[in-house]
Amino acid sequence: DFKTFFAKAPRLNPDRKKITGVVCGIRVEDIKEKTMRExxxxxxxxxxxxxxxxxxxxxxxA
Known part of the structure; x- marks a missing residue:
């Protein structure tokens, strides 16, 4: 499952939090649930x- 995938990832890129915009009609930066945001x-x-x-x-x- 995704929760385990992200929990076991050796290192997530810290710059991923700079990714903004809309996916499936929802602003990425506004998603509260951590796993869904990832x-x-x-x-x-x-x-x-x-x-x-x-x-x-x-x-x-850039």
Whole structure:
């Protein structure tokens, strides 16, 4: 399950919290439940990469 996946992850990128926007009609940064927010960070990351955006831009490093 996702909760176990995130709990056992050796290290989550701290910049993931800089990912903002809407996934499935819900603002990622407004999601209160931790596991669902982590899932939506992944959703948003994949969506933006599929659109051709760079990882740096998505993680707001550029």
């Amino acid at each position: 899932i939506r960070y992944l959703d948003k990351l994949i969506d933006e990469l599929a659109k051709g955006k760079s990882m740096e831009k998505i993680m707001r490093k």
